[in-house]
Amino acid sequence: DGGITQSPKYLFRKEGQNVTLSCEQNLNHDAMYWYRQDPGQGLRLIYYSQIVNDFQKGDIAEGYSVSREKKESFPLTVTSAQKNPTAFYLCATSGTSGSFSYNEQFFGPGTRLTVL
Amino acid sequence: QKEVEQNSGPLSVPEGAIASLNCTYSDRGSQSFFWYRQYSGKSPELIMFIYSNGDKEDGRFTAQLNKASQYVSLLIRDSQPSDSATYLCAVNMRTDSNYQLIWGAGTKLIIKP
Numbered sequence: 001d002g003g004i005t006q007s008p009k010y011l012f013r014k015e016g017q018n019v020t021l022s023c024e025q026n027l028n029h030d031a032m033y034w035y036r037q038d039p040g041q042g043l044r045l046i047y048y049s050q051i052v053n054d055f056q057k058g059d060i061a062e063g064y065s066v067s068r069e070k071k072e073s074f075p076l077t078v079t080s081a082q083k084n085p086t087a088f089y090l091c092a093t094s095g096t097s098g099s100f101s102y103n104e105q106f107f108g109p110g111t112r113l114t115v116l
Numbered sequence: 117q118k119e120v121e122q123n124s125g126p127l128s129v130p131e132g133a134i135a136s137l138n139c140t141y142s143d144r145g146s147q148s149f150f151w152y153r154q155y156s157g158k159s160p161e162l163i164m165f166i167y168s169n170g171d172k173e174d175g176r177f178t179a180q181l182n183k184a185s186q187y188v189s190l191l192i193r194d195s196q197p198s199d200s201a202t203y204l205c206a207v208n209m210r211t212d213s214n215y216q217l218i219w220g221a222g223t224k225l226i227i228k229p
Contacts, residue, residue, distance in 0.1 A: 042221035103208045103215055107159040
C-alpha cells in the first residue's frame with residue numbers, strides 16, 4: 001500500500017519540550033517537505049529536502065530542525081525555541097526535485113500539535 | 117516577492133450551479149499551476165494541474181490558465197454539497213536556484229443544498 005504516513009495524528013507538548021514528528025513514504029519520491037498550517041491560513045514551508053543527507057530551510061525554519069538519513073524518512077523536530085508551535089503540520093513528497101518546474105506535491109494525513 | 121492571491125471567501129453557491137474559484141500570481145515566468153482541495157481537519161489533495169494556456173477539463177472540474185494576465189481559475193460544474201471545502205491554489209515559481217511551490221491562503225467554498 002503506497003503512500004505517506006505521519007505519526008502521531010495528535011501530539012500534546014508541554015512548554016520547553018522538544019518533540020519529533022514522523023514522516024515516512026514508500027512512493028520512492030526524491031523530495032520531501034514540511035509545512036505548517038495555522039487556522040484559516042495557507043501553507044508555510046518549514047524545511048525541504050531534495051536528496052538524502054541534504055536539506056534546506058524554508059520560510060519559517062526558526063525553532064525547527066530536520067534530518068534526511070534515508071530516502072523514505074524526513075522527521076521534523078519542534079524545539080523549545082519555537083515560541084508558538086501549536087499548528088497543523090503537513091509532510092509532502094514530490095517525485096521530482098526542486099530543479100524541475102513541474103512539482104506536484106502529495107500530502108500525508110498531518111499531525112496536529114498542541115502546546116499545553 | 118513571490119505571491120499567490122486568493123479570495124478567502126466564503127463563497128456560497130447553490131447545489132447544481134457552477135462554482136468559480138480564482139487565483140492570481142506574481143511571477144510571470146511560472147510554468148505549472150495546481151489546485152488542491154482541503155476538507156476541514158484533513159490534508160490537501162491534488163485535484164487539478166495545468167501547464168498550458170487555455171482550459172483543461174477533468175469530469176466536473178475545469179482549470180483555466182491565462183499566463184498573460186497571471187490568472188488561473190477552477191470551475192466546478194453541477195456543484196454538490198460534497199464539494200464544500202477550502203480550495204488552495206499553488207504555483208511553481210523559480211527561486212534563486214530552484215523551483216518552489218508558493219501557496220495561496222485558500223478559498224472556502226460552501227455548496228448550499
